[in-house]
């Protein structure tokens with residue numbers, strides 16, 4: 001019996017340890033998603049930030065040896081600017097955000113933040129500097145207030161409410177009978193994708209990171225929700241060094257630079273208008289998306305007035 005007991009006890013211990021060390025939502029993603037091979041280097045220092053400027057220098061990456069995902073990607077996100085990455089599904093867009101967050105290490109090349117290679121700094125300091133709004137937000141089985149306050153555990157109730165307001169989710173929460181005390185998650189109220197994402201944005205507003213990664217939800221949202229989320233994201237991204245992984249082109253129109261990723265390389269880059277004028281892949285994607293949304297609107301109109 002002891003033989004069974006000991007490992008079980010060990011599991012209990014590890015579980016308690018994990019719970020106690022869950023200081024940040026990203027820590028949880030780390031547990032779910034993290035590649036255990038990623039470790040701090042001996043003597044890794046805390047990331048020092050002044051700006052900050054992000055650089056990808058000739059980055060190559062593959063998950064599996066026989067399928068290269070990034071083949072020499074270089075770009076810079078200047079301090080306080082927003083760079084958007086677009087491209088066909090599977091092109092490696094989200095992979096770029098995972099590499100910056102150091103869920104994985106590059107195969108060759110390097111990624112720096114203010115000249116410091118992300119592999120040379122502690123993961124803790126790296127993740128403290130980056131706020132990540134992921135595609136699919138995982139909420140804790142706890143109150144909405146708890147889920148928002150997770151961004152900064154010492155935030156006051158007033159600050160939590162203010163973050164919810166900026167994230168355009170306050171009206172929704174305040175209309176619930178139990179307001180901020182409403183239990184959410186699997187055992188509580190189920191939130192829609194758009195509501196969950198706005199809770200994640202509120203959390204990130206509280207965290208107030210210097211670098212922001214927005215990995216847009218792939219799932220279709222209705223136009224009103226999309227607009228609300230867009231305006232919430234604009235609030236968080238203002239004056240922050242921001243990398244947007246865009247699955248819908250409507251969100252990238254105002255980006256300082258757009259990178260079009262194709263076959264693991266940056267095929268086109270520039271501002272929205274320049275890319276349209278180039279008449280390349282971006283222009284094609286744009287006109288296809290316009291057609292799709294027009295078709296959708298026509299369909300919605302026929303449903304309303306058959």
Ligand code: ATP
Nearest residue numbers: 063064069088089090091092093094095096218247
């Ligand atoms: P989408 O727009 O559809 O989200 P994306 O451009 O963001 O696509 P990525 O998520 O970066 O694409 O994935 C790039 C490629 O890497 C895909 O072909 C995917 O199947 C593969 N891939 C992603 N994660 C892994 C993984 N953990 N192991 C192996 N292959 C992976």
